[in-house]
Amino acid sequence: MKINNNIQALNAYRNLHANQFSTSKNLEKLSSGLRINRAADDAAGLAISEKMRSQIRGLKMAERNAMDGISLMQTSEGAMQEVHTMLQRMRELAVQAANDTNTEYDREQIQKEIDQLKLEIDDISEKTEFNTRKLLNGYSAVMTTYDQTGNNINLQGYPVVTDANFKSGNYQVAVGDVEEYYEITQPAAGLGTTAPQPDIKFTNFPATDADEEMKFGEYTIRIRDVRPNEDAEIEILDPDGLPIGTKVVGIGDSGDEEMDIFGITINTEKIDSAGTVKVKMEATATITLNDADGNPIKSPRELTSTNGLFKHGGVEYQFNTSIVENETLEFTITNNALSFQIGPNTNQNVMIDIPKMDVVTLNIENVNVLTNEAANQAIFALDQAVNRLSDARAKLGAVQNRLEHTINNLQVTHENLTASESRIRDADMALEMTEFTRNNILNQSATAMLAQANQLPQGVLQLLQ
Template sequence: MKINNNIQALNSYRNLHQNQFNTSKNLEKLSSGLRINRASDDAAGLAISEKMRSQIRGLKMAERNAMDGISLMQTSEGAMQEVHTMLQRMRELAVQAANDTNTEYDREQIQKEIDQLKLEVDDISEKTEFNTRKLLNGFSAVLTTFDAGINPINIVGYPKVTDANIKSGNYQLEVSNVVMTEKVTQPSAGLGQGDIKFVNPNDGMKLGEYTILVREVEQNQDAKIEVLDPDGLSIGTMVIPIGSNGANNAQDVYGIQMDATKISTAGTVKVKLEAEATLKLNDVSDPANTVTIQAERKLTSNNGLFRHGGVEYQFNSNLQAASLDYTITNNALSFQIGPNTNQNVMIDIPRMDIVTLGIEDVNVLTNADANKAIFALDQAINRLSDSRSKLGAVQNRLEHTINNLQVTHENLTASESRIRDADMALEMTEFTRNNILNQSATAMLAQANQLPQGVLQLLQ
């Protein structure tokens, strides 16, 4: 028998200490509801869980961002809707003014309402705001500029950026291999492919589909020819000899040459003038970005419109092989719709004043001016419709984004819960077991402490 070292007591104490430690862990998990309360509980699980928590909180905020973005665009689109209403009213007034039952005085009264509506369009452009941010005054647009005196490729207007992700900087458009093409898209009146060509397509004619109206035909005598440009506007009307009377078969009608000897009946002929060219967009500010934008590519215009590298260019028949330098200033709004870096969507909102819409000089004081006003207002309505359609498309996209964020948030939360949350039933079972072991170990420690007292019996 030994009294210096009570091995049984030490063993009981060790087991009691371990049971109390386990019970403490059970109590900690039961009181917090978490399986991992500190790194020592599960180092790897804690690291994974914390990364998931970052994503979960980021997803929740990205969802709110997307909702705020939709609210901003709805505010913009609501203002545009009212501008649309005013443009429709102005067009209605222009149609009214085009009727010669109106006197000069009548047209002046109509003009007064048009002038007031134009002022209100400008007011809406300047005053529409969201969270004090002006929306329709061009501060959120992607702008392009170049030296108007240097236009060797003869671009019409300014380049229009269609990709709001393109960065600000200096760019260069290279145009080469320019070829004008002409094709009869609707043969009629005896005229077909090869019977019509453009006399001098490089004199600034619009690109697109021309309509030739052949009317009042007297066989082997003459016919009235009217030419409409790609916008549907009349270039002019001319009477020419036809059939056997057309000794000179190459009749030039407002820049369009036709074989008049083949005209035998009335009809409507359509002929398309387009351009083919090779385009290359260089990022002068960052040459390494040129390939990313879009390298050299052979394109055919659509009504004089080329789309290349996220930019639209409008040309007429004066298109030349050369280079044009221009600058892009990107003020597009960035909506952070993801939990991580650069997970955003860019949206640009163009200026919506009367200058941008092309109705600054609209007046209906004469029949001719009223007809011009109808055309200008049609163009303005189309521009506005284009902008509203783009905003509507992005709104639909963001609604799908929100749905995806919600699903991802739900699934990530479930994943994080499996890693970090405590199984309360299991922990309660473990706590009950350890609690019983604590009581048992305490009793056994008391018994072990009594064992050395047996030595006293030997001293009697």
């Protein structure tokens, strides 16, 4: 028997301490609901779950960002809707003014309303805001500029950037291998061949004189009052449906293989009856987009224009028949597009550009209805403005639909990632309660056994009697 060291008591104390430590852990997990309260609980699990928490919180904020972005676009689109309504009213007034039942005085009164509507369109362009950010005044647009004297390729207007991810800076567009492209989409009156020698083509291509320039697109050729092998009346409409002119020419045996009619060469020898011919007259070209140093940033592509429009690498270029090959145009992009952070990580964003919507951009600044001719020109200009505005609204609507899908994806990802983080971090309350109950009983048992072990040395007293 020993008295200096009570080994049994030390053993009971060690087990009691271990049980109390386990019980403390159980209580901590039961009170917090977490399996991992500190790195010591599960170092790897803590690191993984903290990364997941960053993603979860980022996803929640990205969802809010996307919703805010939708609100901004709805504000812009709502303002555009009102501009659309005013354009439709202006067109209605132009149609009214085109009628010669109106006197000069009547047209002046109609013009007064049109002038006020133009002022209101400019006001909407300047005053539409979201969170004090102006939306329709061009501050959120992607704009291009270039030195007009350096337009070696005879570009019409400015390059139009459709990819809002382009960085601001200097760029070059090169045009090469320009060739004519013809397709008779509606053959009639004996005209229907496009290869190897087309029945209908541009007289001067490429045009070298301003008077010879013509639009690309689908032309309509109406052949009327036909006298076989003698003559017929030919009327030509441009791609906008506007008449270029009417001319009586010889046809059949009296015709020519190539006759220039208002800038369009027609094989009148083949005309044998009346009819309406439609022909697409476009161009093919190789388009290359380079950086300021001439290094390609978009691979060269051989493209066929649509109404003279070439689309390549997120930029659109408009031409007419004066297009010049083997030249390069230098232009500058100024990107003021809005960036919506729609993901939890770096650069997970979507760029939104909102074009300027004033009367100058819509090309209706000089619209008037003071004469029959001016009113008809106004109808055409307003149709173009309506189309331009429709394009902008459609783009915003498409992005809004995209963001709605983004929100749905963020919500699903948030849900699944939260479930994953929960499996790592959250405590199984039923299991913890089971272990707590077991450890609590062991604590009570260990306390009792420690008390018994502390009594063992008293047996030495019996030897001292």
